[in-house]
Amino acid sequence: DIVMTQSPDTLAVSLGERASINCKSSQNILYSSNNRNSLAWYQQKPGQPPKLLIIWTSIRETGVPDRFSGSGSGTDFTLTISNLQAEDVAVYYCQQSYTVPLTFGGGTRVEIK
Amino acid sequence: QVQLQQSGPGLVKPSQTLSLTCVISGDSVSRNTAAWNWLRQSPSRGLEWLGRTYYRSEWLHDYAPSVAGRIFIDADTSKNQFSLQLASVTPGDTAVYYCAGEFFLDSWGQGTLVIVSS
Numbered sequence: 001d002i003v004m005t006q007s008p009d010t011l012a013v014s015l016g017e018r019a020s021i022n023c024k025s026s027q028n029i030l031y032s033s034n035n036r037n038s039l040a041w042y043q044q045k046p047g048q049p050p051k052l053l054i055i056w057t058s059i060r061e062t063g064v065p066d067r068f069s070g071s072g073s074g075t076d077f078t079l080t081i082s083n084l085q086a087e088d089v090a091v092y093y094c095q096q097s098y099t100v101p102l103t104f105g106g107g108t109r110v111e112i113k
Numbered sequence: 114q115v116q117l118q119q120s121g122p123g124l125v126k127p128s129q130t131l132s133l134t135c136v137i138s139g140d141s142v143s144r145n146t147a148a149w150n151w152l153r154q155s156p157s158r159g160l161e162w163l164g165r166t167y168y169r170s171e172w173l174h175d176y177a178p179s180v181a182g183r184i185f186i187d188a189d190t191s192k193n194q195f196s197l198q199l200a201s202v203t204p205g206d207t208a209v210y211y212c213a214g215e216f217f218l219d220s221w222g223q224g225t226l227v228i229v230s231s
Contacts, residue, residue, distance in 0.1 A: 001178070040217045049211050049221035050160070061219065093160060097217055101177040102150075102162040 002026050002096050006105035012113040019081040021108045023094035028075065031056075031098060038098040041070055041079045043090045044107075050093060054079065086112065115139040117212050119222035125206075125229050131199040135212030135222050142188045142195055143168045148216055151186060151197040154224075155208035166195055202229045 003026040013019040023039070031038045037057045042050035052061050054070040057077060067082045081088055089112060094105040121133035135149070142149060148167040154160050164176040166186045176184050180199060188195045199206060207229045212222040 042218075049213075049224050050218070051221075052217060052219045055217045055219075095160075095218070100162075100165075100175040101179075102218075104160040104162070106159055 001101055002029065002099065002103050004094055004096055004103050004105040006094055006108050008108060009106070010109045010111065012111045013081075013084045014113045015086065016083055017113075019084050019088075019110050021079045021081075021092050021094075021110075023072075023077045023079070023105050025075045025077070025096055029096045029098035037072065037077070038096055039070075039072065039077050040095045040097060041068075042093045042095060043088075044093065045090045053092075081110070084110070084112070115214055115220040117214060117220055117222040119210075119212055119225050121210075121225055121227075123226055123228060125202055125227060126231050127203055127229055128201055131197070131202050131206065131210075131227055131229075133197045133210055133212070133225055133227075134194055135196070136192065136194040137214070138193075140214065140220075141190075142193050143190050145169055147214065149186075149188065149195045150213045150215075150218060151210065152213060152218075153206075153208035153210045157205075158208065161208075163197070163199075204229050 005024045007022045029038045039057045041054040044050040058070040069080045091107045091109050116138045118136045125131045148165045150165040151163045164186050183200045185198045209224045209226050214220040
């Protein structure tokens with residue numbers, strides 16, 4: 001299985017500041033057919049299912065605010081939330097769709113400082 | 114917009130079979146570029162993908178090794194739904210179970226808390 005490792009576990013950021021979440025895959029997840037890394041980011045709020053934010057490392061889903069951005073290459077990826085808003089308080093997960101079993105990181109809780 | 118509606122019991126006895134159903138609206142379970150997944154989430158296991166079914170001229174399945182041998186996912190085209198069966202459950206299978214659609218999981222059911230207890 002591909003192991004996805006996220007850091008930090010918890011992140012406290014002031015409103016309007018930047019939050020950066022890291023994700024490392026245990027092996028290459030580059031999809032050869034489109035030369036993109038098969039990496040997604042999700043946001044989960046209490047009592048709700050995860051919500052897909054970003055696919056293929058950096059492509060925002062429709063309706064996702066542009067303060068959310070994804071980057072990375074190789075086995076290292078980052079989700080950045082610029083200008084943190086109160087509604088961004090949540091747990092964030094990375095996930096690889098390169099191969100089965102699909103696997104998720106352990107989650108990063110973002111709080112307001 | 115795709116919507117997924119889950120149903121099934123929230124309490125299952127140990128050694129019995131957990132059964133959940135996910136009804137799809139706004140898409141077709143047999144669309145030949147789609148994939149239909151089951152996942153679960155618990156404090157001890159985090160988010161865990163269990164398996165998926167998809168149609169590519171025939172019905173195909175992928176299952177997680179952690180539950181292989183106990184899991185069965187199938188689709189019912191007449192009802193536009195797909196289902197999860199997990200056999201021989203133990204308290205360790207207690208979790209919130211989700212259905213989700215696609216290669217990247219862009220649509221999710223509401224979640225079903227399933228408790229395994231006698």
